[in-house]
Amino acid sequence: MLKRQVHHESSDCYLISLAWLLHSSWNWSSTGDSLSTLGRKRGTKHRKFIFCLLLVLLKTTGVLAIKVIVPQPAIVGQNARLQCLWESENIQVYSIRWYKNGKQFYSFIMGQKAEKVDHKMGEIEVDLVESDETTVTLRDVKPNYEGIYRCEVMSEAPLFQSRISSANLTVVNQPQTPVITGFRQRYRLPDTLRVNCTTHNSRPEALISFYVNGRVIHQDSGRVMNMGVVKNKYLDTFTSSSQLTLPLSEKYIPSLTLTCRAQVKGFDFNTEKSETAEVHRPSFFPFFSKGNMESHASMALLASAIAIVQILQGLW
Template sequence: MLGRSGKNEKYRREDTELTGDCWHTFPGDSNAQGVDLSLGQPYIQLGSAMDAQVHKVLLPQPGVVGQSAQLECVWAAGSQGFYSVRWYKNGEQFYSFVPKNSPQVKVDHKLEGVSVELEQSDERVVTLRELRMDSGGNYKCEVMSEAPTFKSSFKSENMTVIVLPKAPELSGLQNRRPYRVSDQLNVTCTARDASPPAKLTFYLDDQPFGPSSTRVTELRTERGSYPGVYTSRTRLVVPLSSSMVPSLNVKCVSDVERLKDKVEVRIDVEENTGIGSFFYSGGSRLTPCLVTLVLALAAPAALATVPRCPS
């Protein structure tokens, strides 16, 4: 709605996106002239150089549950200075900085999911205490110019809040004896209680085995130990080769929004040598007759009793 305020009148409009009123200005640079609609006479427009301007909002990307977060508003006061700085989450105010409101210059408005550390907050930076799962959302910084314009400027950004998993775990590795060439390495990696679910990648020494590898099976994602979090499991099955002797580094990396953790272990790998390895590598395919023959070859004295194997 337009209304008069005097001889060199200014026109205001209600802006539903802004908390305070904004003086109506005409397009052009800071030295442009407007027209008094009632008198048909020019007046000097209140230019942008006089008013506060918010340039950008800087947020953690992502925020992490359980950790603090600093929200930064980058702005310039203009020649008139500023009246207030206010922060909103999803359109609801949670922090205000008003220098003239002494002694309560800084106010935490106690919004659900947002807890402000007032001692570490000012007109430029707001520090949030431990983030929660409901701390994510759209954060807006609004700076209002000082009188006579009280013009508002704002910028906003979205902040995603994640839950990092517990350190990944490896299971299925044999501990009783070293691995041998031609053994199957069958190992499962688990990352518990993450949001969103963690992505898992195996590494054998420096060679990655991701979800696209035929050696990898992504197991079903399950609900975690409390609402909103998930447990991921991935299995790797690889035959061991001579190139992996004498040892192999097995590593699993969890990734949630580019924040990573890992678990790794080094296993011993031995060559197959001697008759024991012959039985171990192919025993399941040996017939009783061939077993007797191999034993006889190992003990010449038993040659007299070697049976004739059918062809």
């Protein structure tokens, strides 16, 4: 809690007010001025007196300074600690009340026997042990905890002066470890690396990046294609997927390491998955390579070669 400060300038106004009352009373009985002149003088002094009394009242009631601090951001599954820092001048605070989107969920009542109150809002779970007059702790953060949180500090009777401050709480869910599909353990030049990378349950949506042997494949390289983002309605999270298409060359011999990294958009939270494969030079007969055999033309060529070998064996 911020240090409370108490000022004593109000005593000067008390002295000024008392002196004016004594002085005006003496002038009223002893002076020979006309009533109109006295009226003008008294009107001027009366305004000064009222101003001074207002200043005294302001100094007596005090002014509350208040600030709400929330995590940036809150993480799903973890606890979130929200703070309401305040200071006062010459007044006693009666209560501190917390609201989420306008609904009260926690109160702290000051006094010899301080009282913590969980208003059982339903969608928010408060950890009363870890909460007090300046802090409220939310247990096991969920996506629906996101919203505007307001703190209201109120002084004691008879004034019940209050001040309010608010802040927006953003909730982030770290993406699950990416899943890589289409990756092989062995490649032979001139094969093409073609893989998909998918990550689930991020909030907000995740950005997917590919790294080959530690070097990033930029989104604008023409090698990376975003496969789309799907919102999971039940969990209020997102599934993101991207595809990498990369023709292999001699520089990837004897092996390559592919890394797929998923980063929460706008925040420094990420997870990644890596796979390693062997890369070989082409065989003596290129059309027998595994990569070329994937095409129908290569399969037909292979069948023709086998037939020719069988014919030659028959002639021998």
